[in-house]
Amino acid sequence: MNFCQKLTALATLALAMGVGRAHAQAAPPTDPAATPETKLLLANLHSLVSRGTMFGHQDALAYGITQGKMWKGDAHRADVKSVSGSYPGVFGWELGHIELDSARNLDAVPFGRMKEYIGEGYAGGGVITISWHLDNPHNGKTAWDTARTVPFILPGGADHAKYVTYLDRMAAFLGSLKGSKGEAIPVIFRPFHEHTGSWFWWGQKECTPAEFKALWQFTVTYLRQQKNLHNLLIAYSAADFNTEADYLERYPGDEFVDVLGFDDYCRDVPRFQQSMEQKMPLLLSISQAHHKLPALTEFGYDGLPDPTWWTKTMLPLLLKYPVSYALTWRNGDPVHYFAPFPGQASAADFKLFTKNKKILMEKQIAPLHLYTKTL
Template identity: 80%
Template sequence: MNFRKLTLGLALAATTLAGRAHAQAAPSSDPAATPETKLLLANLHRLVSKGTMFGHQDALAYGISQGQMWKGDANRADVKTVSGSYPAVFGWELGHIELDSARNLDGVPFDRMRGYIKQGYEQGAVITISWHLNNPHDGKTAWDTTRTVPYILPGGADHAKYVSYLDRVATFLGSLKGSKGEAIPVIFRPFHEHTGSWFWWGKKECTPEEFKTLWQFSVNYLRKDKKLHNLIIAYSAADFKDEADYLERYPGDAYVDVMGFDDYCNNVPKFRQEMERKLAALLTISQAHHKLPALTEFGYESLPDPTWWTGTMLPLLEKYPVSYALTWRNGDPKHYFAPFPGQPSAANFKQFTQNGKILLEKQIAPLHLYTKTL
């Protein structure tokens, strides 16, 4: 069988399986999850058949206007300025909270982030949080690839230091409260892109068993020791060859709710081909494990293709139903992943968001994902 026929077959099978899988919502991996967390996860499973939620990292904190950065403007987001709606998913980053810093590694104050998260939640959007934590073994950045994991596991020389990192994360996650004092559910995505080797937790930096042990200890500590039951846990790979490669470091169904991967475009034809392969595989794998499929990060830096949204991304997301697709942050006028007014792909992005299978906040807010069953 040639590659194109194989890919098409996988796609059709995966789409059929995904539809069956999400007809009945899978339970949370945390039996003690809060009612809002359980309901959100169940509703996200049901929502997959309706479309893919579009997300943007740091959407409320800053953006780009007329070639300059704006920061901290109330009720502003580049996605909203272009499309007329906030994104359905807001992505945030906890890097440097482990250092007891007032700001994260991208300069967002944690106090403001807490407010942004509450705003998104009360508007009816979904929250996802990543964590590029500094290397607890040598104090360098997350991108330092010194062998570290064995030192921070139970019994390791740096275990206590790593636990102190988790304590600071837990304090922040535990402080996320709605207007009635309820814990705000968040999709927590630790140790992402672990199939690559650019972070200290990467594939060449630790064994599969070490990675699994680190994951299981961390989730257990947050749930059992810190009593956090508002977490939907996301397992997020980078590139992977096949199902076996994707699952090599999988910590088990009791420790994961969302299965996803990150992928960025550098060459459009190659990106399309690889996304076809990986999305088809993801839908098959997630269905087998009864987990929520997601494109946990994606993007095309500076968006040089003015038709990329409808020409590349829309056909992929229509063909392969995933819960959400989160594009990365608009960090500066040369490093951005969502359009803004005047950016060459802005008109095409608006067209993309007008497709019925792309969901923004205005589509999901009326569904009351935290309080009503779809």
Template identity: 45%
Template sequence: MKIRLIPAILSMMCVTMPAMAKSATVDANATKATKALFANLKKIATKGFMFGHQDDALYGVGWKYDAGRSDVKSVSGDYPAVFGWELGNIELGHLHSLDSVCFDTMRLRIKEVYKRGGVNTISWHVNNPLGGNAWNCNTTEAVKSVLPGGSKNALFQQWLNRLAVFLKSLKDDKGTSIPVLLRPYHEHTGAWFWWGSKQCTVQEYTALWKYTVNYLIKTKKLHNLLFIYSPASTPDAAHYFERYPGDNMVDILGVDIYHYGGEPARDKFIDEVHNTLNFMTAAAAAKNKVAVLSETGIESLPLKDWWTNVIYKAVSGNPIAYILVWRNACDKPGHFYAPYLGQASADDFILFKNKENVFFESKLPSMYK
């Protein structure tokens, strides 16, 4: 079915696919480990998919900063294969993220994950340069202001410099850079961030993306990054790719789709995820990219069988490298997306974890060679 879909999708995108090297990355000078990670993400998608969890090693329901602790590990006996991290407020020079996480602790945990063979992905809810946080979207001038010639370009360069300092500091015991998947300016098809579809033009968004990628690679000489393009839910490929900055600017095609509405929305969610991944994975194959479900989940996990009878069904049949569910807040009751000991979906989560094509950390092949 996917083979038949590819021509239609490419037609909608109105693009001619150039011949590309088998393991080409955005950064031609990416480190050996970073290029290996890209190649291995593609390989693992042919066998199954990795499970990921945001902030898993930092805190969970009822705890924070306990060394080696993880709600996922407490339930399943294994760590996630993919760990999500958030750098919001790094640009302000703060010592803690917008989720009150110490950046020094985060750096240490990223290093630990890499040493064990896991994968690290980073999001950045960067503050609005015209004032307020990332969710201050009451302006259509913010993106324009940070581009070259804009009133906040110098400020934004300073912010990018601070981001780069952190990314450059991610090294193993031998001083080798740790590869990370960077996911900036996500959910841009929505209108809840200052880089959203109602807050800037297509041209401004793609210019922001290109400016950021080029600045980090060419100006800051960062060669340990793979870049994820991740819209929010989109009805079709044309909408998904409307603000796509180009094949030479993106390594990984992602999408953020959450399960809202509980049991009555079960089938709707399954269909939405499956249909979106269908055109995404077809495009990823044509473009020599990796496809992932970059954010997903259902808050509070009210469906006891959500793991085996919802998300597993939703992604089945589509070659994606991983899914990542959102965080288990330690200070916000009910705001959790992975089970903890005693949670209603814990038994079903173990069944999910034990499926042959679902990869947690201990089941991973070497991702960096």
């Protein structure tokens, strides 16, 4: 190792140590009325960063893949558990189409079953995060519609009342999430994600920074003050960014965000590694400066063609850049999936990945009682 490499290694170590110290003294939830469980969860997640990164999987309990076919709704089943022996530490869910008063979300998961799955994950000691690909309230098209929309749904806009109806339906679901003692289940809620891209109606080219901030601030305030939801930790989740200024251009303010993250997917391993090496240090630096929890809010490699991707690509990144959790996307069908299942090419490597002491599955975090005890 030459002198420059030593300096780089020392800088990375100092950053990781600094992040751990900052999180141990992190700010409380931005909601002054946050529930006791929500306050304790956030404090514990900050402390837990120094111990490792929680692994998460979207829709883990709802469906998966077996022998080239889909399984759906099997009790106590998850592809990640079938491979590693443990459920993921973080369970991701999606509320798209709840705004339409639909019985199922946009991925065909019944909301009634989703509520049960969330209860199971919480009871098992896992962490819950929820995204929302809501349909365009201006023209009724999908979340991926890129028509100019935000000005129409802000207060005073022609479609503001319709957007409020969407919020009311979504809030009713979030408010119905209860633990065994009737307590509200804490949720990391991730609205308007990947806003630095331009593939959603809330994207970078689809609204101004001021409009995006106004939408975010109105939404969070409405959920807190009008719907009395105090079990939410709010996640700000970017896509592409090159600098701190890029990342924070649409940041709504420290009083409206608890978690800072970004989404990044692998299509080419060297390019993915380069992207992560650029973004992860920025994320850790920004989260430390703002006393927020850092997370890799979405990541993945569609189809997992690299049999050693988990230990050769992801593990070194997560060991070098400690974040609270890393959530991979769903196993949507036998050719479109992001977590291994028995027989999949990377299954053995994933099992090795989860055996690393810095990768935290449910079996590692459940004994910590994140909702009831201080770490």
